[in-house]
Amino acid sequence: MLEQTLNFLQALLDQTGAVNFSLGNLLMIMIGCVMIYLAIAKHYEPLLLIGIGFSCIVANVPGPADVPGGPAMSALLYAVRDGGLFHYAYMGVEKLIIPPLIFLGVGAMTDFGPMIANPKLVILGAGAHLGIFVALLLAKLMGFTLSEAGAIGIIGGADGPMAIFVAVKLAPHLLGAISVAAYSYMALMPMIQPPVMRLLTTKAERQIGMGEIRKVTKLERIVFPLVIAVVVNLFFPPVAPLITMLMLGNLIKEVGVTQRLAKTAAGGLMNVIIIILTVAIGSTMAADKFLTVQTLEIVGLGLVAFLFGTGSGVLTAKIMNLFLKTKINPLIGSAGIASVPIAARVSHVVAHEENPKNLLIYHAMGPNLAGVFGTAISGGILLALLGAG
Amino acid sequence: MHAIVPDTFQGAVIVSIIDFFLSFLIISGIGVVLALFPLLNRVAAFLNGHTPGHGTHGRLKDAANAKSAHEDPLLPVAVISAAVTAMLDGAPNRVVSIMPVQGTAWVNEARMRQYGSHRLRR
Numbered sequence: 001m002l003e004q005t006l007n008f009l010q011a012l013l014d015q016t017g018a019v020n021f022s023l024g025n026l027l028m029i030m031i032g033c034v035m036i037y038l039a040i041a042k043h044y045e046p047l048l049l050i051g052i053g054f055s056c057i058v059a060n061v062p063g064p065a066d067v068p069g070g071p072a073m074s075a076l077l078y079a080v081r082d083g084g085l086f087h088y089a090y091m092g093v094e095k096l097i098i099p100p101l102i103f104l105g106v107g108a109m110t111d112f113g114p115m116i117a118n119p120k121l122v123i124l125g126a127g128a129h130l131g132i133f134v135a136l137l138l139a140k141l142m143g144f145t146l147s148e149a150g151a152i153g154i155i156g157g158a159d160g161p162m163a164i165f166v167a168v169k170l171a172p173h174l175l176g177a178i179s180v181a182a183y184s185y186m187a188l189m190p191m192i193q194p195p196v197m198r199l200l201t202t203k204a205e206r207q208i209g210m211g212e213i214r215k216v217t218k219l220e221r222i223v224f225p226l227v228i229a230v231v232v233n234l235f236f237p238p239v240a241p242l243i244t245m246l247m248l249g250n251l252i253k254e255v256g257v258t259q260r261l262a263k264t265a266a267g268g269l270m271n272v273i274i275i276i277l278t279v280a281i282g283s284t285m286a287a288d289k290f291l292t293v294q295t296l297e298i299v300g301l302g303l304v305a306f307l308f309g310t311g312s313g314v315l316t317a318k319i320m321n322l323f324l325k326t327k328i329n330p331l332i333g334s335a336g337i338a339s340v341p342i343a344a345r346v347s348h349v350v351a352h353e354e355n356p357k358n359l360l361i362y363h364a365m366g367p368n369l370a371g372v373f374g375t376a377i378s379g380g381i382l383l384a385l386l387g388a389g
Numbered sequence: 390m391h392a393i394v395p396d397t398f399q400g401a402v403i404v405s406i407i408d409f410f411l412s413f414l415i416i417s418g419i420g421v422v423l424a425l426f427p428l429l430n431r432v433a434a435f436l437n438g439h440t441p442g443h444g445t446h447g448r449l450k451d452a453a454n455a456k457s458a459h460e461d462p463l464l465p466v467a468v469i470s471a472a473v474t475a476m477l478d479g480a481p482n483r484v485v486s487i488m489p490v491q492g493t494a495w496v497n498e499a500r501m502r503q504y505g506s507h508r509l510r511r
Binding site for chain 2: 115116119120122123125126127129130132133136137140141145146147149150214216217219220223224227228231235359370373374377378381382384385386387
């Protein structure tokens, strides 16, 4: 009787995931909890971190084995595999459907006025991309193939959709790790960037004020997406799908006669995509797949890329100051790594802490938006040189 | 897929150097194009100066200066009235006159409220 009862209890236990729970799962659940904490308590990109953090937690709660004697599967992994709820969501990432749609939404909610108004600051959009190449070279030294190294390096562009786009083309098997690293670091930029920015600047430099910039007319705003779309399609076909959608989104915002479309692209559509994307990314963070040496190397290289990108952006601004009559605040240089508008906000907040009268957000948005193009250009050249164009 | 550069460390260095400097060059080109954008306004103004009001030139002027439906001239009055009502906690009031303030204090304050939402670690 006792033996029979114990057998029943064992059979019950075997149908739960408890027996498959590992220390790796615990670690990943803690990481997911930290993400949610940072989103709620510190307001670090809650739109991204809540979904990624929650999915990371659920992906690490093991369920019973899919087949007798097989590996444990979390409920979320059931949902992600063939025919599952999020299977098609993940296919949207894998088949490059979601990244162009994100760019459409970003274009519809972005004011390119600061970039048009102050063209000299667009240089910072290239200067802040040194991190891409530092990570690429380190990855090559660590034994990755050149295509894999290129896909890892583009994390340093701090542009999630572009990182996904390049990863799918160059190293699709690394998509999960690269997208997790890119989006996690983007969300954590308010923690990563300020120490580097303060290290490379003096207090006097951080307090440099920047005056008003000229007003951009509606005609310029309408012509801008048309010109950029033509130029990118002409010279950078590998990344044309993303930038074209970015420009289409911006055009429907600026023309003033398609508010319904702009509102949908920047609102409802974007929100749906964010939910799908964050769950798709978080669901790749199961301990058995994520806690591998290769993934940890990629995450480490991503951090190096962000640090060097931030530093090179600040240093580029300092070099520009050697030639400019009216000095610019070098803190806006770090905004040159894409990640709109997170990096610009970080520049603004750090400068504002140094000098409460210093409001750099509008100035920082120029290099920040240029950073989107900088990443696209770097990604496009990588794809062309590495044979995936 | 056919890579142009060899899969070696030397290849990685070549890719990095070409990509980094080409990015600078191309971004600078975009900067030069953007620096020419103010000319668009001059061209529009020039064309409008010749045929004001109607036709293609008139439409250019409209495009340069058009106000969307959201830019109703009465909208600022409604917004300011709402702000005053909120500040006075609902007490009766009447907006007598509205004039632009000198300087950018209010604009800066609004931008700061809108964007300065991150609390950074020191």
